[in-house]
Amino acid sequence: MYRDIATKLVNAIQDGEFEVKLPTEAQLMTRYHASRNTIRKAIDLVYQQGLLRRVQGSGYFIANIQLRHKTVVNLSARTMPSSALHPRNLVSKVVTFDTIHTDAALAKQMQIDEGIELYRVIRLRYWHEKLYCLEKAYYLKSVVPYLSPEAVNHSIWDFLNEAYGIGIANSDDYLSLTNLTEEEASLMQLDHGATYMALDSCNYYKNNSLLDFSHTVFVYPELALYFHTTNLANN
Incomplete structure (x- = not known):
């Protein structure tokens, strides 16, 4: 509660x-x-x-935390039941929603076996009518047996919390600069090879069991990344 x-x-x-x-x-x-x-x-x-x-x-x-920037990605907000990572009221355009099996490359990224069945969701997300990010996410069907089209068009995390009582217990997040692939550039109508910030995340629920892997490329103007650190020794 x-x-x-x-x-x-x-x-x-x-x-x-x-x-x-x-x-x-x-x-x-x-x-x-x-x-x-x-x-x-x-x-x-x-x-x-x-x-x-x-x-x-x-x-x-x-x-x-948003005094100096229009949009702040709060990377400290990774354990909330619904996603506090992105701004509220993002508009999603679903590019792909299907089921796949892990190939060698994806299995390595997720550190699971090849051939595991996943939901694949690829979305363009917009904030104030401007492109905010391209998100590619993969959810284990063994954990999420059903993912609704409505959730994919709105908030997947709210759906997972309400339908299955699943929230993020912890996550591994990797920030990097990435050069857009030809496919990514085409989807976002940007230049092939252009450099943007990317976030790769593996999210885990109870007992440190893997829930999903996502690759998000941020392209929104004036984007800022925010981290909060608490010194527990001084509390």
């Missing part, structure tokens, strides 16, 4: 509902009909994403 409340708090922050600070714990307990312990765990999860500043005796203030 606390993860669901954390997601609602993130959404409220992104929507500007909480502009300066969070309501008190008592107010949040009333708002979400939850215990103090649940609220504290939800707040702590949001704090771990770098969206809050803790001020002793004054509560939690909103950390505005």
Whole structure:
């Protein structure tokens, strides 16, 4: 339950509902009909994403990480039940939605055997009518037996959380500069060989079991990448 409340708090922050600070714990307990312990765990999860500043005796203030950039990819937000990685209300254009079996190259990337059945989703995603990214994602059918077309067109992570109770427990993320392949350039109508930022992610759910692998190429203007680091020794 606390993860669901954390997601609602993130959404409220992104929507500007909480502009300066969070309501008190008592107010949040009333708002979400939850215990103090649940609220504290939800707040702590949001704090771990770098969206809050803790001020002793004054509560939690909103950390505005988007003051200098139009779009910030929050790479600290990798354990939320629904994806807090991207801006809200992205519009998706599905290029490919099918099932495949891993070949040698994909099996190596995912560190699984060849011939494993996967859902493959390739999407162009838009933010404020501008191309935001190209996303190629592969979900293990042994974990996700059914993936709905509606979810593919909107939020896959919301669907996985609601249908299967699956969220990201941890992830391995690799940032790199990539040169667009001919296929990628054609899909995004950009120059073949042009250099952009790419994120390769392997996401794991409970017991460190692999859920999916994704390759995302970001092309949105004025994009910024954000990391939040907490020094646990000083907490």
